[in-house]
Amino acid sequence: MKLHTFMKCLFLLTVLSSSTSFISGVETPTSISQTPNVSRRHFTHKNTVEGIGIRSVAVAALSSVAAAISSAGGVGGGGLFIPILTIVGGQDVKTASTYSAFMVTGGAVANVAAYTLWRSGGGARRLIDYEMALLCQPWLLLGVSCGVVLNAVFPEWLIMLLFVVFVAGCTFKTCRSGAVHWSLESRGFRGETENGESTKMPLLCATGDQAGDEVRAPWMSVGMLVLIWFSFFALYLLRGNRYGQGIIQIEACGTGYWLISSMQIPLAIFFTSWILIRRSSATASTQQENGGRTRRRPSSELVFPIMALLAGLLGGVFGIGGGMLISPILLQMGIEPQVTAATCSFMVLVSSSMSALQYLLLGMEQIYAALTYAAICFVASLVGLTVIRKAILKHGRPSIIVFSVGTVMALSIVLMTSFGALDVWRSYTAGQNMGFKKPC
Template sequence: MDLGTVLACILSFLAAAFSSAGGVGGGSLYVPILNIVAGLSLKTATAFSTFMVTGGTLSNVLYTLIVLRGHEKGGHQPLIDYDIAVVSQPCLLLGVSVGVICNVMFPEWLITALFAVFLASATFKTYGTGMKRWRAETAAARRMLEGGSSLGDGAGEALLGQKDGDGHRRQCVDLMVLVTIWLCFFVIHLFIGGEGAKGVFDIEPCGVTYWLITIAQIPVAVAFTACIVHQKRKSHAQNSQEFDQAISVKSKLESLPVYVFPVAALLTGVMSGLFGIGGGLLLNPVLLQIGVPPKTASSTTMFMVLFCASMSMVQFIILGVDGIVTALVYAITCFVASIVGLVVIQGAIRKSGRVSLIVFMVAAILALSVVVIACSGAVRVWVQYTSGQASTQRNAVIMRY
């Protein structure tokens, strides 16, 4: 193991800790680290980053389900909102596929510019959201000192009101639905390839069969989303009829149309595929803007990113990515670092009583990603321009898809 790999592991550990604390995947930081510090090619760095994101999000989700659940809402209210996840996941995966096609069509300089502008805008908006929540927490703390009221933990309620007895059963059903969605899209991507890898069958890129399989993702996503939304509305109506108190405990989310989340997930997926990064960096700020509490937004985002990243990781394993042992070392590093980041941020939240720290962490990661990706992208575009490789590489990418 050379010095560059050791340094890349250290930087990846720090990146994973910060990313996990903020509730984002961290792919936007891993790829430049592997490419610049470890000296890996961009294609290999992208493949390795899927292992790292999967490792980090897996430990984050396990820690949230096993450890944090016992500290929130008396131990019965999970931080992960399964309603948001199951409603949004099909459109998120569909959007990623659409974004990848746009990524192939657009020149790299335009993608880099759009990405920098979008992340800069998201940084300012997320920072503004954090400041609003900070002021609200300050006012709540003042009222607590004056009148003895408690400071909210920022976890929020689930998207749909539910009985405690039904909660576990519904979560298991939602999880099975998510696994089914994962398998459907995984089979499609296994046929046509993607993320820099070829499919398992010799399907001609951009041929009739290729596009038929690609377009098949649209009815699959629409069918899943329609069925899930219908079932959630039906379930919510039954809860409202059976329990009068369900109306009084509704969160702000329940006043929003259910289609808000699929549409937001679709747009987030398109941008993720277009910019070539995981959805966490984009999905978390979107959920915060919609009004999802920071803890719920962070945990739910990591849960959804786990499904996206694991799909790419399994595909790379099946198709035989080079250096899988090294990739697993990076993944284990991120697995451990993710827990460290969660422990630190949760300790800071408990001591300060300010959940807005998560929002500021997201804003900081966004700002850092703007600098890292914009600079590395600009250097890459300049090198391609001066060497005359831009058009050649673009044509090669188009042929791959």
Template sequence: MSSCKTKSDNFFPCLTLFLGICVTLSLSYAKETQPEDTLQVNHFLNKIQQWSHHQDSELKVTASTVIAGLLCFIASSISSAGGIGGGGLFIPILTVVAGLELKTATSFSAFMVTGGSIANVMYNMLTTSSKFGGKILTDYDIALLSEPCMLLGVSIGVISNRVFPEWLVTILFAVFLAWSTFKTCRNGLLHWKSESESVNRYVTLKDESYDGTSEEPLLKKEEINNQLKFPWMKLGVLVMIWFSFFVLYLLRGNRYGQGIITMEPCGVGYWIISSLQIPVAIVFTACILCRKECCQNKVPNHQGKDIEDLTSSGPSNKLIFPFMALLAGILGGLFGIGGGMLISPLLLHVGIPPEVTAATCSFMVFFSSTMSAFQYLLLGMKHTDSALIFAIICFVGSLLGLLVVQRAIQKFGRASLIVFSVGIVMALSAVLMTSFGALHVWSDYTSGKYMGFKLPC
């Protein structure tokens, strides 16, 4: 105990050890104490499970579904400001409030994230920012370098989700989101501080040297000229990447052999086609990096810390975005949520401005969420009409959230509002998803189910 008090660096290791001892003692106590306390907890869990399954057979318009739709509308409004999908909020709302099973809620979440991301992509394509010279906020270079590895990471994460026990997934999810929330909120405070200094400096200069002139017509002209230079070639490459992975998913099918071709369930052909995603991601990433090396003499990009600066010096800097996307995809597939919630803090951490981070993440989430939605459709998803209704609700909520936040940013000059919205979503997701996972882990433990590592098939 003296070492914990003398050095602050040992706080987290000591805290982890303390929590581990508490968990071990509580589990051993649960085994030793007889039915009274344990039966009460099990009765409570059974009530929750009965409540959460009462609508799955036939989804109807009830008070609970209306409340769930309203909460999803609010969640999508908050999530859209940060350019993240919001799956970490949608899944608990649909399971606890609407009473859907986890599998059904996950498929609904894919459609809802797609609806919100469509609103984000449409808004960001049709608007420009005078802060960045009247250019579109979405950084298509980051999306190009990140998307192949993110789609590969999602597949790896899904397989890891089958192998890892639920208690390990819950712990990893809680630890990672707690760290991400802390980093995001700290970045938000730093952005808020720098924005306050910029606003004060601007007011001082304006009072000292105001000459009555305005550059607004020049900015509008620049915005019009830049709107004509849409990167259609980069968008075409992104669509090609998406289609390549989609074809592999169609050929592979699922682990039960359900696909467009007859295949042994989880057999040799399944794993061969699955492994083809690795060379596809490597080839696309290498081609994009080679093309960028050939175009290094072009005018650098407009966003704060340039992607040109991050990818032009040294192999480690060239691979920073693919590596982050691979990590975000693995964690997203492992935790069953979109990668936007995971890659957004990483982009903010390397110095990408909040506006560019939100627009770029929403663009990348669009590709990953549509991929998931199509897979659920091909596998015979139930309640598709209800899922589309929830997707439309999230589309409207995301559009409204974007308009409100962008208006607030223009009025107050606080782009840090985007960072704080990301932090709020991650904090709520950490609490809800961790609590939901903890209930499942406790239910499995008390029922005597196997809680170790499993085979992927």
């Protein structure tokens, strides 16, 4: 399987996906930031018809392809689902966002289930790095919350410009990293050199457990992640959203709203400090058992929270979630592609399930339609993961995962930029405010 043949396939897929913007002649709906007085009735599909229409079939088919591609790289796929739902399905942005949360959750459930069963190195090492997820998840959630506020403040043209510049740069670096991996694999990367030395790539994750410990179930790490999930979810329910939807009566964007929102900062600091103290104690205990002969790696624990905060912040601004941005950053840091995909899938599941459940509790309608799309993405993700896994085992090329991440990002640039450009032009011709706005 040659590199140029694989790149041709990716190019054809990009062209095919970008052509979906011309399937439907529906007008682009007004963005959320331009309709502040949105009530619960806007969760319904304004163009709903009885039975299964051609749009529903087209959305299901394209979403299946998007889910299959996204699952290989461990990214959520929200950057593909939202343009498909709005351009092809003719849905408003708010409805598309709610459906996308369920679709991403469905795909993430399939990814996590598969990566939990699959192990690397003949069952010696699990693929999901729960320690890395522990360090990243609180700050990823905090970054997304801050990014959502900036999304409401920034004008649409600035968001689109930042999206193109940043994601295009990440796409270029990701594809270049994939080409490097491909070249190494083509030169017998998994074999031995002429001197008999192994050339297998080491796992560069600084947070991984020892091989003997990784076979055991990480109940402590999973329990801490569940506690993080419930803590942030409780804050989200108490705070509500900027449209006044919440489980308690609170003024939208009032003093109480911002006080509850600010509680995420000490919460993230608390969990991170707890995790680092726990890791330091475990490391000291291991050194004592080995007579102090354990070589300690350079400390890089704080790199992951900072990286997660940046990815979540930008993801919230762009409205695509942090998974699509944290995956290329981890790849650039030298994390093994399979570990990156598995760990990002787990973090995407935590954040997307929180959003989906929040939509349910806030009175979302058309639940069965959202669950149907989620089931479709679940099956498509399993199929995509199975195909990618067989290709990696057959050809010995984990770089396919890197190219999958680059493909999803490239498709997102084409679809979301086309959609955003139409939205900006329509706002400009309508004489709407093109400058900075209030957060509420």
